[in-house]
Amino acid sequence: MTSRASNRSALAQGFAPFSYSGAKHAINFGYGLPDPVMFTELAWPDAFNxxxxxxxxxxxxxxxxxxxxxxxxxxxxxxxxxxxxxxxxxxxxxxxxxxxxxxxxxxxxxxxxxxxxxxxxxxxxxxxxxxxxxxxxxxxxxxxxxxxxxxxxxxxxxxxxxxxxxxxxxxxxxxxxxxxxxxxxxxxxxxxxxxxxxxxxxxxxxxxxxxxxxxxxxxxxxxxxxxxxxxxxxxxxxxxxxxxxxxxxxxxxxxxxxxxxxxxxxxxxAIDAHIARLRQHYRAKRDILHTLLLFSRFCEPEYVVPSGGFSFWVRLAAGLEVETFIEAARREHAVHLINGRNYGPRSGDHVRLCFSYLPTSLIEQGLARLGTLHAT
Structure with missing residues (x-):
């Protein structure tokens, strides 16, 4: 029999552990991960330089x-x-x-x-x-x-x-x-x-x-x-x-x-030159997601177009039940979203859409799949 867990351990049970491995096997808009494609663009030095x-x-x-x-x-x-x-x-x-x-x-x-x-x-x-x-x-x-x-x-x-x-x-x-x-x-x-x-x-x-x-x-x-x-x-x-x-x-x-x-x-x-490339790379991804969102009906059109960072914050369209929508996206289309209420009690009608990690093809697929859920 194990001893009683600490208060901190008990509090931690309310949070899911981070799972990068899981993120690789779905269209995950919830994690703001760097694009692994860009890792090879950096001139990595010898660790024992x-x-x-x-x-x-x-x-x-x-x-x-x-x-x-x-x-x-x-x-x-x-x-x-x-x-x-x-x-x-x-x-x-x-x-x-x-x-x-x-x-x-x-x-x-x-x-x-x-x-x-x-x-x-x-x-x-x-x-x-x-x-x-x-x-x-x-x-x-x-x-x-x-x-x-x-x-x-x-x-x-x-x-x-x-x-x-x-x-x-x-x-x-x-x-x-x-x-x-x-x-x-x-x-x-x-x-x-x-x-x-x-x-x-x-x-x-x-x-x-x-x-x-x-x-x-x-x-x-x-x-x-x-x-x-x-x-x-x-x-x-x-x-x-x-x-x-x-x-x-x-x-x-x-x-x-x-x-x-x-x-x-x-x-x-090398890092400063790489940062310049990253800005161009992520700006292009941001622009692609923004263009797709302009024609999407699952979210409201009033959102901030980020001038940096990895994500959009969008309000789901009126009439959508948030938990039902997010669960259907996961179960039916392997598209992962995080309920906005996890970010704050006033934010339950929002979701975060991270564009940094996913290749363009999966961003497009993910938005298309979310669009079909709204249509039904």
Missing amino acids: RDTGVASADLPQYTDALGLPELRTKLAGRYGVRDDQVILTGGASQALQLIADAWIDPGDIVLTEDPCYLGALRTFSIVGANILQLGMCAEGVDLNELEAMLRSHTRVKLFYTTPAFHNPTGRQMSRTHMARVAALLDHYGVALVQDLVYAELPYNGTVDWLAPGGNVINIHSVSKVAGPGLRVGWVLAESNIINRLARLKCDGGVSPIVSNIVLALLQSG
Whole structure:
């Protein structure tokens, strides 16, 4: 007989485990995965590349809790911060877990928008946070609603958002709006966590995001621009915050071998050239899905055309029963969708349509199959 599971383990039972293998065997619009076709377009360096400046003996070894020093220095220069404002993590997911561990006790409040990235909702839920989701306007979170929440709740610890091509809505939030959010949060002693994993993938122009510092904590990752299998992310924040996160790490540091690959990509400029190709590639896919949606009857025509990122956020057509539609898509056509209510309680009439992973032929097939369901 096994002992009783922990509260965190019990809470985790409400979330399905991530299954990439399952995603490969269906037309899955729910997962925002990079296109594997583009992995071969990147000039991958030798993992034991000796030209990076990292000693050969340091590569198979443990490394610092803060991460490989040479990579931290390179990232600090890239983002205009000091080395002591950078910590490497096992992808953006570990960054979120560390931040949750550093700020949240059971019953504490995390604020975010409705809808919100599923992975963040999962992470904060499992540590016992009370997640309150706020309405959005065209610019981002509703500032009046945010201030009302901050005035009326004393246990708010964090506000989490994805301002650069918001997941799942695809909205781009201006630096001006996010500066107002940060200032309001700072007045109440609350941290702003900006998840910027899509920030390198604007399809028109550039993105100007709010820099780290003060109460602003930024999360980045190579998952969307190189490969999620590398499992390398980083947090940029004030040095005291970085030190707090480092003390919560229980591993032997992010793999120096993998970190050396990322370092070599940055030093050679290969990653920046690759990002330019990715922008063109994903913009073309976005345009294809947008064209198909213009002639689709299963969703309403009023949606935001994302200017970056991996997905559309669409409202299902009036008269469609969401759960019935999603189940029929899965059972009859092997098309996988995620009910919008999983992203937030106000979002039950929406679905996320990710275009990044699927080849064009499957995007077209998937939309056609969803169209037949609406017709019946």
